[in-house]
Amino acid sequence: MMSSKFKESMRNIKSNRPLISVQDIVTFIEKGEKYLKLDVLTEQEEIEILHGIVLSPDYQRKYRSSIREESSIIESLLIGIPIPEVFLVISGENDAQIRHVMDGQHRLNAIFRYINNKFPLKNLEIIGENPAYDNKKFSELDKKDKIKILGSHLSILEFESFEDPEVEIELFKRYNRNTKPLEIQEIEMATYFSETSKFISNFINSLIEDSEDNLFHFDNLREMKLLKLYNITKGRNDKQKNHQEICIIFSVLEKGLQENIRDGITASKVFLERKSKLFKRNEDENLIEMREIFDDFNELIIKISNEVEFPFSMSMVSDKKERQSKF
Template sequence: MQLPLDVEYTRPLISIQDMVNFIDKGERYLKRASEELNEEEELEFLQGIILSPDYQREYRSKAKEESSIIESIIVGIPIPEIFLVRTGSNGIQLRHVMDGQHRLTAIYRFVKDKFALTELELLKDNEDFKNKKFSQLSKEIKFRILSSHLSVLEFEAFSNDDMEIELFKRYNRNTKPLEKHEISMATFYSKTSLYITNFLNHNIENQDKDMVSKKLIKIYNVTTDRKNKQRNHQELCIIFSIINDGPNVIYKDGVEIADKYLEVQANAYKDGENSNLQQIKNKFNQFNMFIIKLSEFIEYPFSSAIFKGEDKRSVKFHTGVSMVLATIFYYFDIDMNSPFLLEEVQDIILNSPLGDETYNASSTNMRNVMNYLYIKNKVFDKEYKSMRYKGNISSDIIQVLNKNE
């Protein structure tokens, strides 16, 4: 009998030495993922393991917990099975971690001398291990660790995304439940999604020495908590969708727009299609120039302060505001040096649902936003001094909006 869904997997044993080498490949790949790679360069990353996919929560583990994992390996206690999933791209063949990220991270960190053994249970009286890093262990123990094998359940690339989502949920039930966007990130892997994560990480790392990074971290309200919960990633997915493909008036809200954007990018990646990542990056850089310009007038340009005036109580990043600004960027050629720029951006925002005090529906429903801008307030028919309408509203959007009338 042919089942409607068929999960293919193997159960290899992988030595810790090989596992560390595979993770090294994955780490090197993450640093170059946004580049165009030739065939020889792709082979360099073959079978690499992405230890910290961007959907995983920030790694948090105490030295005692990490040490316990290493102690188990030393004394021969089996480590719970590691679950890997192949990416399924026609290009680079990589694997990401579905379950076992903390175990692998602890092992990798120890072999890389990132922490010393502490609070051991079984080896607590043995001076050969107390407060010792990997490099300080005897040659025999190093060999024992590196030659130990981990049991791995390795899934082939899933042809059905729903199946991967379901498996991910099942294997992570004992951890804090992931939110919808985090699950989407677990399933819909792509270079674009990884670029967004790298953008956030790069600016966090450089905010103290680079003025642009400092501005962007503030503008996008990138905080440890919001980044760990993937709020920043989700908000950027919405912006990327609009500035690259235009407003989508089919989906009900920003959350759905972000999920569908990840899905489209992941499908292109799986099929080996060119994601036009460089073009996406260029547009995003131009968009950031526009937002940084607005930040010269409004401290937090994605907040309601941009059309209501400064208010310390307002949230620093309002998704509805970001969607209107992304829409302006998509439909208009913008003169960044015009003295009328802020005034005219404010006019468009006030002509969106955000400016209607009687509006009580979702501020991230793109159909409603476009209905206000195109049908109700005829923004695209106006003459602006700082912006020129490109005349690029698609007939599909017009047809959907006219149906609502």
């Protein structure tokens, strides 16, 4: 049952509806991509990523869309059909006012990918097999068509940062009710966003990217070992699980075992919520110190792995040889 305080918060949601050109949307997404790769922001970097849009954070479902579906969105821009409204949320009170996507990720992703020549137009239902468009990437279009796309405007519903994170969770549920629902961890990673949560995502993603790009070599054995020890894989659900597990580790390293927290799901949520509150108030998350502690912890785990293959598994406390979870 909703409390009176929660109902009041729902009634006091603040938002605005700007029209933003596709050209500016692409610029904001590029800023968001840059932001996700940065660690501690300098003053100049905060200015450079101002109003960035975080398009593909790990809490969002894995982007799956056919070229035909993506082409349909671009066709709408070319012939002037309005694109459904996109919902953005300002992530806290940070000066850079970074925004994440609550609803509309696939629309923005298709536009961003097309502008960056990631796919050619296919199966245009209204324009048809016009040689000016069929099988053409953005760079191959006539100038007038490039200007038509970049000059098109999208309707944006932009929410100010929510004081009560439960309000954002409720909105996520409502806006995703008619699509594949977000997992609990996905919603929490979105709602309780922070620099600490972003660091954990970057830690996971960097290990995956290095392994995929074959960047592991004799000087990089540490990363290769960590990928194995944390049992990190690139699957959407696996990455959510990895993020949750590392949140639990961070929670214990920072606050110890807390008597009122009896399970990992709660530990992760409480940790993410605590860091998010600091982020939204633009206060210190203690991330610099926590990164140093986490580095030391990883060195310890690597040393333990010389004796126990999977230190996060039950093999730490049991000699039984039957199949056990690695983490």
